[in-house]
Amino acid sequence: MAYASSVDSEVRRKCIKVFQEKFAKLIKNILEEKTPTLVIPKRTLSNTIYDEKRKMLLLGPELLRRSFLDINESKRFMQTILMAAIIYDALVNNEYPTIRDLYYRGKHTIRYIDHKGKVVEENTWDEQRESDAVIRDLEVFLGLLREELLILSKEKGKVVGNMRIRSGDDVIDLSKMGHGAYAIEPTPDLIEFLDVDAEFVLVVEKDAVFQQLHRYGFWKKYKAILITSAGQPDRATRRFVRRLSEELKLPIYILTDADPYGWYIYSVFKIGSITLSYESERLATPDAKFIGVAMTDIFGYKGKKPWLTPQEAKNFIIKAKEADIKRAKELLNYKWFQTKEWRREIEIFLDKKAKLEIEALASKGLRFLADVYIPRKIETGDWIS
Amino acid sequence: MAYASSVDSEVRRKCIKVFQEKFAKLIKNILEEKTPTLVIPKRTLSNTIYDEKRKMLLLGPELLRRSFLDINESKRFMQTILMAAIIYDALVNNEYPTIRDLYYRGKHTIRYIDHKGKVVEENTWDEQRESDAVIRDLEVFLGLLREELLILSKEKGKVVGNMRIRSGDDVIDLSKMGHGAYAIEPTPDLIEFLDVDAEFVLVVEKDAVFQQLHRYGFWKKYKAILITSAGQPDRATRRFVRRLSEELKLPIYILTDADPYGWYIYSVFKIGSITLSYESERLATPDAKFIGVAMTDIFGYKGKKPWLTPQEAKNFIIKAKEADIKRAKELLNYKWFQTKEWRREIEIFLDKKAKLEIEALASKGLRFLADVYIPRKIETGDWIS
Numbered sequence: 219m220a221y222a223s224s225v226d227s228e229v230r231r232k233c234i235k236v237f238q239e240k241f242a243k244l245i246k247n248i249l250e251e252k253t254p255t256l257v258i259p260k261r262t263l264s265n266t267i268y269d270e271k272r273k274m275l276l277l278g279p280e281l282l283r284r285s286f287l288d289i290n291e292s293k294r295f296m297q298t299i300l301m302a303a304i305i306y307d308a309l310v311n312n313e314y315p316t317i318r319d320l321y322y323r324g325k326h327t328i329r330y331i332d333h334k335g336k337v338v339e340e341n342t343w344d345e346q347r348e349s350d351a352v353i354r355d356l357e358v359f360l361g362l363l364r365e366e367l368l369i370l371s372k373e374k375g376k377v378v379g380n381m382r383i384r385s386g387d388d389v390i391d392l393s394k395m396g397h398g399a400y401a402i403e404p405t406p407d408l409i410e411f412l413d414v415d416a417e418f419v420l421v422v423e424k425d426a427v428f429q430q431l432h433r434y435g436f437w438k439k440y441k442a443i444l445i446t447s448a449g450q451p452d453r454a455t456r457r458f459v460r461r462l463s464e465e466l467k468l469p470i471y472i473l474t475d476a477d478p479y480g481w482y483i484y485s486v487f488k489i490g491s492i493t494l495s496y497e498s499e500r501l502a503t504p505d506a507k508f509i510g511v512a513m514t515d516i517f518g519y520k521g522k523k524p525w526l527t528p529q530e531a532k533n534f535i536i537k538a539k540e541a542d543i544k545r546a547k548e549l550l551n552y553k554w555f556q557t558k559e560w561r562r563e564i565e566i567f568l569d570k571k572a573k574l575e576i577e578a579l580a581s582k583g584l585r586f587l588a589d590v591y592i593p594r595k596i597e598t599g600d601w602i603s
Numbered sequence: 604m605a606y607a608s609s610v611d612s613e614v615r616r617k618c619i620k621v622f623q624e625k626f627a628k629l630i631k632n633i634l635e636e637k638t639p640t641l642v643i644p645k646r647t648l649s650n651t652i653y654d655e656k657r658k659m660l661l662l663g664p665e666l667l668r669r670s671f672l673d674i675n676e677s678k679r680f681m682q683t684i685l686m687a688a689i690i691y692d693a694l695v696n697n698e699y700p701t702i703r704d705l706y707y708r709g710k711h712t713i714r715y716i717d718h719k720g721k722v723v724e725e726n727t728w729d730e731q732r733e734s735d736a737v738i739r740d741l742e743v744f745l746g747l748l749r750e751e752l753l754i755l756s757k758e759k760g761k762v763v764g765n766m767r768i769r770s771g772d773d774v775i776d777l778s779k780m781g782h783g784a785y786a787i788e789p790t791p792d793l794i795e796f797l798d799v800d801a802e803f804v805l806v807v808e809k810d811a812v813f814q815q816l817h818r819y820g821f822w823k824k825y826k827a828i829l830i831t832s833a834g835q836p837d838r839a840t841r842r843f844v845r846r847l848s849e850e851l852k853l854p855i856y857i858l859t860d861a862d863p864y865g866w867y868i869y870s871v872f873k874i875g876s877i878t879l880s881y882e883s884e885r886l887a888t889p890d891a892k893f894i895g896v897a898m899t900d901i902f903g904y905k906g907k908k909p910w911l912t913p914q915e916a917k918n919f920i921i922k923a924k925e926a927d928i929k930r931a932k933e934l935l936n937y938k939w940f941q942t943k944e945w946r947r948e949i950e951i952f953l954d955k956k957a958k959l960e961i962e963a964l965a966s967k968g969l970r971f972l973a974d975v976y977i978p979r980k981i982e983t984g985d986w987i988s
Binding site: 327390404430436580585 | 758966
């Protein structure tokens with residue numbers, strides 16, 4: 219395996235050690251002929267807490283005990299041990315599994331004789347949903363994200379900017395990507411930040427708008443790190459953005475379409491996903507700011523003038539669909555959307571039933587988007603946080 | 604605009620010249636008080652020809668005449684001129700539009716007085732479908748793909764390998780991307796190939812499998828250029844692959860899931876899309892080979908042994924859905940799927956009603972996929988072309 223990076227070899231050694239420590243107690247149980255039991259933080263919604271101070275969704279203190287000799291728990295116990303063994307093997311054997319192939323690796327039929335003497339067949343799991351849930355249990359049990367276990371996944375995020383990083387055994391200059399970009403690795407914790415000469419990070423929801431701003435030289439002109447999540451952000455992009463915020467103390471501005479889908483993208487960057495709160499502690503960026511496109515940019519508000527002429531508004535605005543309106547009302551239930559600014563944003567949307575794409579601003583001229591709208595919004599602090 | 608690349612300035616100069624030449628005749632028409640008319644190659648299905656020798660879908664010789672003074676054609680004539688003017692302005696003003704913002708740029712309402720003296724309002728276009736069709740007309744009229752006009756788009760393709768390229772004003776070493784990858788630019792004709800030390804190109808449908816093979820060092824070990832299209836390939840990825848085939852004479856192997864969707868991805872790389880045949884001449888790679896996963900890899904065929912044990916086959920194979928079967932039957936209608944090898948492939952599928960993901964092979968061990976399956980298939984010429 220001289221072809222894989224030395225960074226990964228080091229990761230394997232560390233993870234193997236964590237496995238051995240965490241499962242030592244279980245082995246001790248077994249050797250002492252006690253009931254083998256795993257104690258795992260609960261990933262339920264009731265054990266998910268929104269931490270007002272850190273502005274994050276976090277796992278609460280509740281634990282679950284998964285015991286081999288409890289008939290209700292034994293299948294899940296065995297699934298957990300099976301998956302742990304497969305991931306451990308992959309670490310030892312220099313493999314790089316994905317969650318999809320972990321599902322396949324573990325999928326088989328167990329044949330056994332039940333208490334009535336009948337031969338019974340049972341599948342380890344039937345759907346990836348099941349094996350994924352087991353992987354999540356292991357993540358919280360080990361205190362390691364799956365990326366840290368060298369479990370890979372597809373990855374959409376891209377970055378350019380005046381910054382050098384070390385990834386694997388290479389040093390990469392993110393200001394020398396030509397017209398292309400650097401596709402972020404699925405394991406962004408292994409990236410080392412070397413030199414950074416930037417004043418802020420701009421995350422653009424849409425890849426096409428990223429291409430426009432990149433090609434225009436936006437990041438050079440305004441000393442920015444320019445990132446796209448290419449839609450709903452994946453874990454690696456979120457972790458990469460978080461690290462830029464936390465370690466480099468760079469302001470993070472998120473630019474999305476003016477619609478509930480765009481707001482939700484912002485919310486995933488900032489708060490994390492509700493169903494996977496245990497990730498948030500590592501993936502969320504509480505300081506992320508929503509720079510636009512805001513409803514007040516379209517329609518104005520009190521002292522603020524709209525950025526669109528009435529003619530442009532007529533040509534650019536898209537009528538909201540029923541699903542958009544339903545989604546907007548749902549967002550109002552989330553604590554982090556219950557601030558004055560977000561209520562105003564959502565209320566204007568519900569009143570006007572209108573949405574707008576970033577591309578509509580670019581169509582006023584890329585210069586307008588790059589040299590007027592974004593810089594002016596940053597200068598005047600016209601964002602929602 | 605000192606922040607944009609010098610390469611793009613050169614492109615603008617060339618495109619502006621093409622516009623001026625191509626529209627000179629129209630201006631002459633007008634000055635001579637003749638009917639302004641555009642003559643454009645027909646993009647209809649009836650004018651789409653499968654060239655058996657070049658193995659490509661191409662536009663036939665039919666032309667359409669779009670005249671300002673023909674009542675049936677005048678709206679489309681004006682749409683074409685409007686879009687040409689917008690694109691020309693974008694070229695002159697150092698803009699980088701996308702097809703989405705070209706739609707917005709042109710969208711407005713024209714008010715005029717009709718022959719009955721009534722004021723009538725008409726929109727230039729209502730949906731992007733309309734403005735996109737106009738852009739396609741201009742592509743064939745100008746003989747330039749939209750990418751060559753610096754119209755940008757989102758772009759999913761990634762590449763790593765022992766190769767240096769020039770993009771914009773930078774030289775990029777695609778063997779020094781660490782754990783990440785190089786995200787291909789939306790205008791791949793502007794890429795200059797510098798040094799290439801590779802024996803073949805492997806295009807993987809799935810980004811996650813690309814990540815696995817990359818991380819494993821597959822491309823280093825086997826001297827490959829490794830590419831992912833991340834699903835259905837976009838135009839830039841197709842053009843990039845075509846250039847590797849045509850200019851560097853590298854064999855191109857396409858690895859997809861064993862299902863009609865995977866076959867179609869292969870077909871888009873190789874032949875192009877039916878509805879956009881005028882692109883094929885530039886984007887299709889007639890020499891592309893389907894390396895797998897083949898139905899004969901799963902089930903064997905005559906002398907060929909299956910790569911899966913019966914137990915693995917049981918665990919890995921997914922039952923085909925009705926939509927898969929319908930799609931497979933449709934593919935049989937395409938001329939390029941009417942070879943002996945493809946008929947066999949599709950017939951096995953229709954008989955077994957079974958499909959398989961690449962990830963299932965990776966779950967036999969990444970070593971199996973990287974060091975056994977792919978190299979053995981290439982060595983023994985076990986592909987479909």
